[in-house]
Amino acid sequence: MFLVAAAVLAHFGLRLTFYNRLNSMGWKRATIKRTEKIAFVETWVTPCVMGWLYGSDVWDWIHGDVTVISLPAWGIAYAIACSVLGLVFGSLWLLWRPIFRVHHVPVVREVQVHDVVNRTGRSLARTRKCRWAAKLPFNQIFQMSVEQIELPVVGLPDELDGYKVAHLSDIHLTGQVEPEFTQHAISAANEWRPDLFALTGDIVDKQPCVAWLHDLFSKASASDGCYFVLGNHDTRISDPDVVRERMKGAGWIDVGGLVHSTRLRSVSCALSGNEYPWFSRPSEQAMRGADAEFRFCLSHSPDQFDWCRRNQVDLMLAGHTHGGQGRLPIAGPILSPSWHGSRWASGDFYRAPTTLHVSRGLSGVHLLRINCRPELSLITLRCSHA
Known part of the structure; x- marks a missing residue:
C-alpha cells in the first residue's frame, strides 16, 4: 500500500x-x-x-x-x-522549506497589517468576481502587510548603512481592484520617506488600466529617484513600450535591460534592471564595464539570482512568485512560477556575493491569497560582514 x-x-x-x-x-x-x-x-x-x-x-x-x-x-x-x-x-x-532557513538571511522585521478597505473607507472590488472573491473565508487580498525590514547586506559600503528602499512589486492592474489599493501602498511608502523607490515588474495586465499609471505613480517621492523594470504580465497589453513611456512620464526611471550609473549618498552605484526571459537583461560586458562601489539589481524574477551572483551584484530585489499565492502552515508555499520551484518564493536570502529580497507582491490576476498577504517592503539596508 x-x-x-x-x-x-x-x-x-x-x-x-x-x-x-x-x-x-x-x-x-x-x-x-x-x-x-x-x-x-x-x-x-x-x-x-x-x-x-x-x-x-x-x-x-x-x-x-x-x-x-x-x-x-x-x-x-x-x-x-x-x-x-x-x-x-x-x-x-x-x-528548501522556509522552516529550515537554508540560505535565508536573519532580518529584523516589523509587520503592520493594513486593512485597506477600512483605511480607505470604500469597497476596493470593482467587479462582481472580485466582490465574491473578497468574501471567501481566509482570503487576504485587501490585507496589506507593510513590512519594515532591517536587511543586512554583505559588501554594503558604510555610507549606505541605514539607506531606505521602498520596494513595490507585482501591482497587476487588471481592472478587478480599484487603483486606490495601489495608491495606499505608495502613500504608506511616502510617509516612510524612502531614499529610493524600486518597482520590480508586472505593473499592468489590461489595456484600459494603462491610463491609470500617471496618476498612481507620479505621487511616489524619493530623494534618489524611482526606478522600475517590467515583468511577464506587462507583455499582455498591445505595446509594453507604452507602459515604459507612461511610467517615465510619471517621473520613474526605466532600467530594464540597462546599467544605470548613479550615486547614492556619494557612493558610486551600478543600478541594473533584469527583465529576462520576457524582455532583456544587461550584457555581461556592460556589467563588467560598470565601475561602482555598490551593485544593485532590480529583477522581476528571482530566477536571475545566479546571474546576479556571476556579475558580482551586492543587492537584488525581485518579485514574480507572489509568495506562492498561498502558504501551508510549516510547509510554506507550494505553487511558485520559478525554475527553482518554491525555493525563492519570498523572503531574504544570501548566496555569495549577493543578498536577495523577494517580495510577495501587492496583487495578482488570481484574486486569492491564503496565509500570504500582499506585501509592501520598506527595506533599511544594514552593513554586514558575514
Missing part, C-alpha cells in the same frame, strides 16, 4: 514541479496556457486510465491475494520512475 501511495503522490508532485517550471519560461502566454491545459488533462487521465486497466490487479497485490503484480513492463517502469524522481525532487523540496 505504501509503495502505491508513494507512486501516486510522486506522480502529482512531478506534475506540480513541471507546472512551476513551465510558468518560469519566457514562452508566449498562449503557448504556456495551451501546455498547461494539456498537462492538467494528462495529470488526471494517466492515473485514471491505469487504475481502470490495472486497479484490480494492484488491489489483489495489496491484499496479498497475488505475489506479483501483472502490470505491463511500461507500467512498472513508470511507477518506479515516478517513485525515484519523486524521492529526489521531494527531498529537495523538503530541504
Whole structure:
C-alpha cells in the first residue's frame, strides 16, 4: 500500500514541479496556457486510465491475494520512475522549506497589517468576481502587510548603512481592484520617506488600466529617484513600450535591460534592471564595464539570482512568485512560477556575493491569497560582514 501511495503522490508532485517550471519560461502566454491545459488533462487521465486497466490487479497485490503484480513492463517502469524522481525532487523540496532557513538571511522585521478597505473607507472590488472573491473565508487580498525590514547586506559600503528602499512589486492592474489599493501602498511608502523607490515588474495586465499609471505613480517621492523594470504580465497589453513611456512620464526611471550609473549618498552605484526571459537583461560586458562601489539589481524574477551572483551584484530585489499565492502552515508555499520551484518564493536570502529580497507582491490576476498577504517592503539596508 505504501509503495502505491508513494507512486501516486510522486506522480502529482512531478506534475506540480513541471507546472512551476513551465510558468518560469519566457514562452508566449498562449503557448504556456495551451501546455498547461494539456498537462492538467494528462495529470488526471494517466492515473485514471491505469487504475481502470490495472486497479484490480494492484488491489489483489495489496491484499496479498497475488505475489506479483501483472502490470505491463511500461507500467512498472513508470511507477518506479515516478517513485525515484519523486524521492529526489521531494527531498529537495523538503530541504528548501522556509522552516529550515537554508540560505535565508536573519532580518529584523516589523509587520503592520493594513486593512485597506477600512483605511480607505470604500469597497476596493470593482467587479462582481472580485466582490465574491473578497468574501471567501481566509482570503487576504485587501490585507496589506507593510513590512519594515532591517536587511543586512554583505559588501554594503558604510555610507549606505541605514539607506531606505521602498520596494513595490507585482501591482497587476487588471481592472478587478480599484487603483486606490495601489495608491495606499505608495502613500504608506511616502510617509516612510524612502531614499529610493524600486518597482520590480508586472505593473499592468489590461489595456484600459494603462491610463491609470500617471496618476498612481507620479505621487511616489524619493530623494534618489524611482526606478522600475517590467515583468511577464506587462507583455499582455498591445505595446509594453507604452507602459515604459507612461511610467517615465510619471517621473520613474526605466532600467530594464540597462546599467544605470548613479550615486547614492556619494557612493558610486551600478543600478541594473533584469527583465529576462520576457524582455532583456544587461550584457555581461556592460556589467563588467560598470565601475561602482555598490551593485544593485532590480529583477522581476528571482530566477536571475545566479546571474546576479556571476556579475558580482551586492543587492537584488525581485518579485514574480507572489509568495506562492498561498502558504501551508510549516510547509510554506507550494505553487511558485520559478525554475527553482518554491525555493525563492519570498523572503531574504544570501548566496555569495549577493543578498536577495523577494517580495510577495501587492496583487495578482488570481484574486486569492491564503496565509500570504500582499506585501509592501520598506527595506533599511544594514552593513554586514558575514
